[in-house]
Amino acid sequence: MNNPYFDLLMWARGPGFDIALTIMVGGILLRLVEIFVLGRKKDLAAPKGNGVLQGLRTVFTRSVPRKGAMKEAPVTYIAGYLFHIGFFVAFLFLGAHIALIGDLIGIQWPAANKALIEIATAIAVVALIALLWTRFKDPVRRALSTFDDYLVWVLSILPLVTGYAAVNTMFGDSTLMMAIHMLSAEALMIAFPFTKLMHAVTFAVSRYYNGSIQGRKGAES
Amino acid sequence: MSASLEKGLNALREQIDAPVASFFTSCVSCGICAEACLFYQETGDPKYTPIHKLEPMRRIWSNEFTLLGRAKSMLGMGRKVTEQDLADWEELVYDSCTMCGRCTLVCPVGNDITMMIRKMREGMSASGNAPEELVAGAKRHWEKGSPMGDLLPALTAHVKNVEKSTGIQVNVDKKGVDYLVILSAQEVAVYNEVIEALARILDKAGVSWTFSSEAFEGTNVGIQIGSKDLAREFVSRTVNAAEKLKVKGVISPECGHAYQALRWEGPNLIGRTYPFEVVHVIELLDRLRADGRLKTKGMDHAKLTFHDPCQINRRGGINHEPRRLLNMVADNFTETEDAGTMNWCCGGGGGVGSNESATELRLQAFQRKKRQFEAVAPEKIVTMCAYCHHILEESLEHYDMDIEVQGLTELMAEYLEDA
Structure with a gap:
């Protein structure tokens, strides 16, 4: 009980988390309102296909690359998939995370074993490094990259690395590491609505629009 | 020309709707759109990355349509779009984008980049940054009926020739027939063989149709240049002619942008639905095939x-x-x-x-x-x-x-x- 970092951990678990969650949820809602208030004009052209259905379908089908697309940007595609899968396995199937989410929304599901979580974490970290490498090395990605891209990279890798370190008592005091892990996750949450992390919500909206525009014309999407 | 930066920026602001805001919000700058782009693929120049072609519009969205951007703008941060930016982007928006739509189909988050290029061109033309050839084409289209000048004499001559060589009567301005046939300017001026081909196929299939001397070509420079006012005028000519002739349908020609203009953008440009259907000529031929009204004999053995x-x-x-x-x-x-x-x-x-x-x-x-x-x-x-x-x-x-x-x-x- 006389660990000097205990108070910090308690703050991160209590008020810190509440502040981050409030900013994240409020920010996301605000950003969504910001999008939807702009509206879109009703399409008056006689439809040839069902835009709504194809829009909904595209939300899912766009998760799979088009034939031949993968080989044009293998690092981006493969590391992109691995990062998302690894990140979500580690995030959603670690016992402590499930308990936390359970406290918030009252739903529980079985946890994965430690080895699986650690493999997922390692895969996500390696994938992020590959993505950063291609961002530096590939002229298209380098030219597109802004501060936002690098900030989000740092904010995404920190919870993975610190979580791994805290669980395995690496890099010194585990209470401190756990506090840092929670604070890094909270930084990610706070940045979420104001960076490209928003894609994790709006990808569904964009894919829907894309599919519905194409679908009305009877075109593929 | 009364184009100005402020007009261009206003035109861009007007184009930003929920889909655009959602698309810019979703972009993770993964660069996959570049791999789908003809111009990037064949040059390897990253400036041709499709989403980059929209940077001025993205900046306006970010500065004026997002909370953080507005806060930054109030503090004097956030780069504004300048006259020079738009001038610099002309090549990217017009010369190196055919609005082919491949990027729209590969974007992992589903951004319809092509649709945004179409919107971006509204701002470019309003600010006086459209290519001079398109501006001149639009002027000819406005004054003389087509971007290739007045093509009515050419059409009239073709109609006479087709009647002579086929013995089929080709109607001009005939009311109450099934279809109004629209051609592309290119067809009237160069590939006029299509008129005889169409006359023979439709005659055999028992489809009644007419040309209109007031609207016979469907090219729409307004859509290419990015001016909804011009585009509306050009589409209206066809709509008016079709309504005047009381046809059941309008046949859109073998022309890509004419089909987009007439079939998909048209009703939105004029602000109402059509009282007739628009069918692409190939769609119609396929329908006639399915109905057994298009019968062929023999095969082309050429590869x-x-x-x-x-x-x-x-x-x-x-x-x-x-x-x-x-x-x-x-x-x-x-x-x-x-x-x-x-x-x-x-x-x-x-x-x-x-x-x-x-x-x-x-x-x-x-x-x-x-x-x-x-x-x-x-x-x-x-x-x-x-x-x-x-x-x-x-x-x-x-x-x-x-x-x-x-x-x-x-x-x-x-x-x-x-x-």
Whole structure:
């Protein structure tokens, strides 16, 4: 009980988390309102296909690359998939995370074993490094990259690395590491609505629009 | 011209709607759109990355339509869009984008980048940054009825010739028939064989139709240049003629942008639904085929391939129709790689073909099609867009490739039963 970092951990678990969650949820809602208030004009052209259905379908089908697309940007595609899968396995199937989410929304599901979580974490970290490498090395990605891209990279890798370190008592005091892990996750949450992390919500909206525009014309999407 | 930066910025602001805001919010700058872009692929220059072509519009959205951006702007942060920015972007928005739509289909988060380029052009033209060739074309279109000048005398001559050679009566301004036939300017001026082909096919199928002396060509420079006011005027000419003649339908020609303009943008431009249907000529031929009203005899044994016009297939949804027709009359039809929905553009669409400054780049971009054609080694390339037809011929000639190009309607007419 006389660990000097205990108070910090308690703050991160209590008020810190509440502040981050409030900013994240409020920010996301605000950003969504910001999008939807702009509206879109009703399409008056006689439809040839069902835009709504194809829009909904595209939300899912766009998760799979088009034939031949993968080989044009293998690092981006493969590391992109691995990062998302690894990140979500580690995030959603670690016992402590499930308990936390359970406290918030009252739903529980079985946890994965430690080895699986650690493999997922390692895969996500390696994938992020590959993505950063291609961002530096590939002229298209380098030219597109802004501060936002690098900030989000740092904010995404920190919870993975610190979580791994805290669980395995690496890099010194585990209470401190756990506090840092929670604070890094909270930084990610706070940045979420104001960076490209928003894609994790709006990808569904964009894919829907894309599919519905194409679908009305009877075109593929 | 009363174009100005402020007008351009206002036009861009007006274009930003929920889909645009959602698209910019979702972009993770993964760069996959570049891999789908003809111009990036054939040059390797990152400036041709599709989403980068929208940077000025993205900046306006970020500065003025997002909370954080507005806060930054209040603190004097956030880069504003300048006159110079728009001038610099002209090449990217007009010369190196045919609005082919491949990027829209590969974007992992689903951004319709092509639709945003169309919107971006509204701001470019309003700020006086549209290519001079398109501006001149729009002026001719406005004053003389088509971007190629007054084509009525040419059409009248073609009609007379077709009547003489086929013995079929070709109606002009006849009320109450089934269809009003619209051509592309390119067809009236150059590929006029299509008129005879259409007259024979429709006569055999028992479809009644007419030309209108007031609206007979469907090119829409307004859409290419990005001016909804011009686009509305050009579409209105056809709509008015169709309403005056009380036709059941309008046949959209073998022309990519005409189909987009007439079929999809038109009702939104004029702000109401049409009292008639718009059908693409190839869609109609396929319907006639299904109904047994288009009967052919014999087969073309030449090795032939098909070029999909982007606006008609990828962005227009007409994919299987031309293939069903081709298989009726050709027994050595071979597809190129990526044929169909993900076909590569000829390089000339969206007005690119008329921009002098884009010629070199466009021919460089054509190397993709060149390689694909070389792999198939066809004797003939069939397509369903007169402008693709024109660009293909010009580019093939540039690369000393001796391959015939033919419109699909014309090919079908060659094998018409009892021809």
